[in-house]
Amino acid sequence: MKILKFGGTSVGSVESISKLLQIVEREDQSTGNPVIVLSAMSGVTNLLSAMADKASQGGTFQDELKQLEERHFDVIKELLAVSRQNPVFTQLRILFNEIEDLLQGVSMLRELTPRTRDLVLSYGERCSTFMISKIAGQEKDNTIFVNAADLVKTDSSFGQAKVNMELTEILIRDYYEKNKSKMLFVTGFIASNDEGRITTLGRGGSDYTAAIFGSALNASEIEIWTDVNGMMTADPRMVKKAFSLPELSYTEAMELSFFGAKVIYPPTMIPAFMKKIPIVIRNTFEPDFIGSVIKHNCDSSDLAIKGISSINDISIINIEGSGMVGKAGFSGRLFSLLAREQINVILITQSSSEHSITFAIHPTDAAKAQRVIEHEFELELLAKKLEAPIFEKGLAVLAIVGENMKQTPGISGKLFHALGRNGINVRAIAQGSSEYNISVIISHDDLNKGLNAVHDAFFVDLNKTLNLFCLGTGNIGKTLFRQVQEHRQFLQEHNGIQIRVVGIGNTRKMYFDPDGIDLENWETTLDSAGQTADLSAFVEKMKNLNLPNCVFADNTASLKPIEFYHEIFSSNISIVTCNKIGNSSSYSQYKLFKDTARTHGVDYFYETNVGAGLPIVRTLKDLMVSGDRVLSIEAILSGTISYIFNNYKGDVTFHDIVKQAQEKGYTEPDPRDDLKGTDFMRKMLILARDAGYPLEAEDVHIESMLPQSCIDAQSVDEFYAELKKEGAFFENLKKQAQAERKVLRYIAKLEDGKATINLQMVDDTHPFYALSGSDNIISFTTDRYKERPMVVKGPGAGADVTAAGVFADIVNVGAQ
Numbered sequence: 129m130k131i132l133k134f135g136g137t138s139v140g141s142v143e144s145i146s147k148l149l150q151i152v153e154r155e156d157q158s159t160g161n162p163v164i165v166l167s168a169m170s171g172v173t174n175l176l177s178a179m180a181d182k183a184s185q186g187g188t189f190q191d192e193l194k195q196l197e198e199r200h201f202d203v204i205k206e207l208l209a210v211s212r213q214n215p216v217f218t219q220l221r222i223l224f225n226e227i228e229d230l231l232q233g234v235s236m237l238r239e240l241t242p243r244t245r246d247l248v249l250s251y252g253e254r255c256s257t258f259m260i261s262k263i264a265g266q267e268k269d270n271t272i273f274v275n276a277a278d279l280v281k282t283d284s285s286f287g288q289a290k291v292n293m294e295l296t297e298i299l300i301r302d303y304y305e306k307n308k309s310k311m312l313f314v315t316g317f318i319a320s321n322d323e324g325r326i327t328t329l330g331r332g333g334s335d336y337t338a339a340i341f342g343s344a345l346n347a348s349e350i351e352i353w354t355d356v357n358g359m360m361t362a363d364p365r366m367v368k369k370a371f372s373l374p375e376l377s378y379t380e381a382m383e384l385s386f387f388g389a390k391v392i393y394p395p396t397m398i399p400a401f402m403k404k405i406p407i408v409i410r411n412t413f414e415p416d417f418i419g420s421v422i423k424h425n426c427d428s429s430d431l432a433i434k435g436i437s438s439i440n441d442i443s444i445i446n447i448e449g450s451g452m453v454g455k456a457g458f459s460g461r462l463f464s465l466l467a468r469e470q471i472n473v474i475l476i477t478q479s480s481s482e483h484s485i486t487f488a489i490h491p492t493d494a495a496k497a498q499r500v501i502e503h504e505f506e507l508e509l510l511a512k513k514l515e516a517p518i519f520e521k522g523l524a525v526l527a528i529v530g531e532n533m534k535q536t537p538g539i540s541g542k543l544f545h546a547l548g549r550n551g552i553n554v555r556a557i558a559q560g561s562s563e564y565n566i567s568v569i570i571s572h573d574d575l576n577k578g579l580n581a582v583h584d585a586f587f588v589d590l591n592k593t594l595n596l597f598c599l600g601t602g603n604i605g606k607t608l609f610r611q612v613q614e615h616r617q618f619l620q621e622h623n624g625i626q627i628r629v630v631g632i633g634n635t636r637k638m639y640f641d642p643d644g645i646d647l648e649n650w651e652t653t654l655d656s657a658g659q660t661a662d663l664s665a666f667v668e669k670m671k672n673l674n675l676p677n678c679v680f681a682d683n684t685a686s687l688k689p690i691e692f693y694h695e696i697f698s699s700n701i702s703i704v705t706c707n708k709i710g711n712s713s714s715y716s717q718y719k720l721f722k723d724t725a726r727t728h729g730v731d732y733f734y735e736t737n738v739g740a741g742l743p744i745v746r747t748l749k750d751l752m753v754s755g756d757r758v759l760s761i762e763a764i765l766s767g768t769i770s771y772i773f774n775n776y777k778g779d780v781t782f783h784d785i786v787k788q789a790q791e792k793g794y795t796e797p798d799p800r801d802d803l804k805g806t807d808f809m810r811k812m813l814i815l816a817r818d819a820g821y822p823l824e825a826e827d828v829h830i831e832s833m834l835p836q837s838c839i840d841a842q843s844v845d846e847f848y849a850e851l852k853k854e855g856a857f858f859e860n861l862k863k864q865a866q867a868e869r870k871v872l873r874y875i876a877k878l879e880d881g882k883a884t885i886n887l888q889m890v891d892d893t894h895p896f897y898a899l900s901g902s903d904n905i906i907s908f909t910t911d912r913y914k915e916r917p918m919v920v921k922g923p924g925a926g927a928d929v930t931a932a933g934v935f936a937d938i939v940n941v942g943a944q
């Protein structure tokens with residue numbers, strides 16, 4: 129036999145009650161005659177409580193009472209045959225009249241005792257259960273309404289009564305024996321004391337009633353029917369990727385429930401736990417979903433943790449001072465005081481120096497706690513043996529829970545890494561020696577971000593989500609969006625990575641959507657819904673959204689975003705950039721960016737700064753971290769100039785070939801940057817710095833390949849005009865090279881810490897002779913690659929290869 133308990137939302141409407149009846153019928157058909165435990169209709173207990181409070185202050189409650197009556201009557205009118213309605217209306221009217229009389233009394237006396245409050249609240253369950261038993265009774269002739277107050281016996285702690293299990297079990301068994309053929313509809317939450325006065329079982333008391341009946345009747349299972357798909361790995365309102373747990377132990381369920389997962393009330397589990405009765409959490413609105421089973425001897429699970437729980441709003445009090453050190457009984461005195469004052473302590477941490485104790489409480493208790501502590505420890509405070517307690521609000525608890533955590537190294541490391549990487553400061557930490565739960569206190573504002581980051585870190589089989597903010601929608605930016613869109617599904621399926629572009633900006637507009645911008649339509653969205661571009665507002669928004677695993681991609685060629693890099697790193701946001709200006713300005717700035725990224729545990733990837741998508745920066749980094757030493761670098765790193773020399777043949781003019789390079793997307797937004805050697809210089813500077821040489825731009829000696837008139841051109845148009853005029857100059861260069869059976873190459877060399885770039889004519893014995901397209905080539909001579917240098921060669925410019933390099937950098941964020 130099973131116990132089926134339905135919560136407030138499951139009895140809250142005509143639709144949900146209809147579903148409930150189908151579930152009961154299905155159960156009756158399959159295993160036979162379940163016992164049904166019901167809550168009050170959703171919101172009714174709170175409303176009754178508010179009405180009682182109002183009455184105690186002389187306020188009116190009649191309108192609310194009328195609403196309550198109508199809510200029940202509407203259900204009856206919809207679900208009960210007209211011929212059966214009258215007796216039910218009559219009985220319910222009696223109950224509502226009793227509530228009215230009670231509240232009148234409260235109003236007259238201006239007094240609401242806990243005993244009276246319990247009595248008022250009891251009507252919620254009595255009305256709903258009586259009503260539903262009658263509705264069910266029209267299909268079955270064996271339904272019976274059971275007022276649990278007659279069977280569940282408690283002490284007189286009104287509001288949170290303690291059950292006399294022995295007596296209660298006898299009464300329940302006895303009643304069940306006498307009514308074995310009946311289908312019992314039992315009121316949850318309510319009980320009575322020795323004198324027959326109504327008591328209540330506290331928050332989640334209907335679950336408790338179900339467990340008490342389950343234990344007394346040795347039920348095969350206790351099913352808790354609610355409005356969610358079982359217990360989930362985290363609060364699905366905050367963590368979109370949270371999923372239902374098929375199975376968990378009593379301890380895990382208890383730990384998760386204590387910390388906010390309101391699916392089940394922890395004390396509920398005790399009677400079930402004692403008798404090893406499985407508790408199954410199921411969804412009334414999705415009855416075919418299997419839900420979560422809480423039981424003994426769960427199957428072993430691969431999951432390092434079972435879930436992440438949280439409490440949204442807590443306060444902490446920190447007490448410190450020499451008066452506590454080595455003083456046996458200090459904490460006993462403190463926590464007995466709090467218990468006496470009915471202040472619930474959520475979490476406690478104490479430093480091993482015994483110099484301080486921090487504990488968390490509900491914010492509503494904070495002022496009282498501070499007052500009673502100051503009173504209790506008045507003498508110690510006066511004698512300066514204790515500091516005045518420090519009270520902090522606006523905090524939250526995040527807890528990871530799971531039996532697999534026990535004796536598994538690395539769990540806390542993973543937790544703190546996920547939090548630290550996302551810039552979340554941990555205010556206090558608690559872990560019981562049972563190792564089932566590690567709890568941290570963080571700022572309330574960081575809770576959402578923390579939950580998502582920790583969820584991503586532990587549930588590795590799920591997609592890791594990278595939240596991407598992209599600046600620059602030109603050649604590279606728009607190609608990146610296309611590639612991300614095209615590759616999205618593969619990345620998700622094969623690499624478990626989900627890239628969500630949450631912000632896009634250019635010089636004109638910016639647009640944000642924390643749920644992800646549709647990359648099929650980003651251009652239209654940006655144009656129609658975007659706000660006017662403002663770089664500092666872009667950065668501010670990026671910070672304020674406070675999303676986990678954030679990446680800022682700079683796909684501009686502008687100095688302006690660079691000014692924000694330090695602030696971005698300091699906000700624990702990784703940067704991926706193809707913009708070379710950041711790394712090629714002053715050495716101190718280059719170093720600052722690297723140091724800041726490292727300090728904040730985020731990534732700074734700029735593979736495309738040199739050789740577009742070719743693995744040059746990464747290769748050099750690997751050489752360096754493995755202890756190699758770069759002796760020299762020889763390279764062609766301008767894709768544009770490479771393309772020009774590889775295609776400057778026959779009748780085509782130098783001017784036209786530069787135009788072609790620009791049209792193919794090889795040049796910088798301003799092609800003068802390529803032809804003057806500025807772009808090449810930037811790349812050499814970055815490589816030299818990455819190789820350990822702290823060079824400045826002026827240390828790179830550039831021999832220009834342009835006549836002075838082209839260098840002096842004040843605009844791009846003027847530049848092209850000068851290129852045309854200087855046609856003969858370039859023609860001569862070409863002919864001279866051809867006459868010597870050589871090719872033109874613009875080559876850089878870094879040797880002995882000195883960098884030079886110059887135009888050379890090389891013959892077919894030179895390793896840089898055979899190039900085509902926009903090829904770059906780089907040869908590293910190092911301690912380990914001395915006899916034969918290490919060479920990387922391939923296309924070094926173009927939107928596709930560059931965007932692919934940016935894409936790879938983004939995917940690698942957080943990988944190490």
Ligand SMILES: NC(=O)C1=CN([C@@H]2O[C@H](COP(=O)(O)OP(=O)(O)OC[C@H]3O[C@@H](n4cnc5c(N)ncnc54)[C@H](OP(=O)(O)O)[C@@H]3O)[C@@H](O)[C@H]2O)C=CC1
Pocket residue numbers: 599600601602603604605633634635636663683684685686688689706707708736737739740767793794795796797924925926927930
């Ligand atoms: N082409 C290549 O092969 C390679 C290029 N790169 C680098 O890629 C970067 C981008 O090049 P590319 O796409 O060709 O350039 P584009 O000129 O095509 O695009 C630049 C984009 O940046 C935006 N932008 C410029 N300044 C700002 C600013 N201050 N705030 C916001 N947005 C801004 C522009 O906005 P708007 O649209 O409003 O003008 C535009 O969308 C450059 O740094 C380049 O060096 C690196 C390796 C190879």
Ligand SMILES: N[C@@H](CC=O)C(=O)O
Pocket residue numbers: 736737738739740765766767768769794795796802807924925926
């Ligand atoms: N304009 C650059 C593009 C890559 O950085 C080049 O031509 O190499």
